[in-house]
Amino acid sequence: MSNPIHILGLxxxxxxxxxxxxxKSLTLSGAAAACLTGLLIYLGYGFHGLFLLGAFFSSSSLLSKYKRNKKKVLDEMLEKGDRRDSVQVIANGGISSIASFLFWLTGADLWTAVFCTSIAAANSDTWASEIGTLSKKAPRMLLSLKKTVRGTSGAVSLLGTAAAAAGAGFIAILSVFVFNLDWQWGVMIALIGFGGNLADTLLGGTVQVKYECPVCKEVTEKKIHCGVKGRVVQGYSFFNNDVVNMISICMAAALSAGVVILL
Structure with missing residues (x-):
């Protein structure tokens, strides 16, 4: 690491x-986790990997701040705010970090597909959440198609779906240019990245935990609301938003690996 280029990277x-x-896009623990994630990605992919990670992080951070006042209502519903902690950073960037490390060990192109797709899936989900909540029309639950309130996990809107596709496509296009990939790889990254967002939505509407506050009767992702412990009305307590994010990104990564192996 004495090379000046490596020092610059660090x-x-x-x-x-x-x-x-x-x-205030990261908590202190989130910043520490981001450092570790960045180091592992730099180890495998150097500045190219950091550029792709930076595209995800910067776009996500900007969108989380965009029209923040209109998203204030979500603070009472979501478990965490717009500052990512260490668990959120690992949930969104852990798979890409592992893929980068494995690429450093093996040099196999398989891990490049996993790396790019995992970031595309994370970006797709983030763009869908941050832009979809601004939809003027009430979203609908993906499985039942019943209308629900904005920000509900498992719900979709036309605006949010378009944002999810754009988020996956954005990372796919950058991946093609940054890593000099064939356009077929770009299509795969975009489609599977978007599919990761759909998986996140399905899990969010089925197994992700939701609580009903016994005081105000609000359904929320927060375990504690109005100073008291909520009652589980959906899913399992272990499956919070971070776990769902990690699982959906893992599914997208596994699918991309399978496609590369088969082809």
């Missing part, structure tokens, strides 16, 4: 993580 990782904490 400084860049540290500065980006520190900036994320300073602008």
């Amino acid at each position: 400084l860049l990782i540290g500065l980006i993580s520190l900036a994320g904490w300073k602008i």
Whole structure:
């Protein structure tokens, strides 16, 4: 790591993580986890990997701040706010970090597919959430098609679905240029990345835990609401939003690996 280029890479990782904490996109633990994620990605893919990770992180951070006042109502529903902690960073970036490390060990193109697709899936889900909540029309649950309130896990809207497709496509296009991939790989990354968002939505509407507050009767992802413990009305307590994110990204990554192996 005495190479000046490597030192520059390490400084860049540290500065980006520190900036994320300073602008309140990351908690302190989230910044530390972002450093670790960045190091593993730099180990395998160098500045190319950091660029793709940065595209996800910067776009997600900007969208989370965009029209934040209109999203204030979601603070009472969602378990966590718009500052990512270490668990959220690992849930969204853990698979890509592992893929990068395995690429460093093996040099196999398989891990590049997993790396790009896992970031595409995370970006697709984030764009869907941040933009979809601004939809003027009430979203509908994906399975029952019943109308529900904005920000409900498992719900979809036309705006959110379009944002999810755009988020996956954005990372796919960057991947093609950054890693000099064939366009077929770009299509695969976009489709499977979008599929990861659909998996997240399905899990969010079925197994992800939701609580009913005994005081105000609000259905929320928060275990504690109005100062009291809520009653589970859907899913399982272990399956919070972070776990669902991790599982859906794992599914997308596994599918991309399977496609590469078969082809």
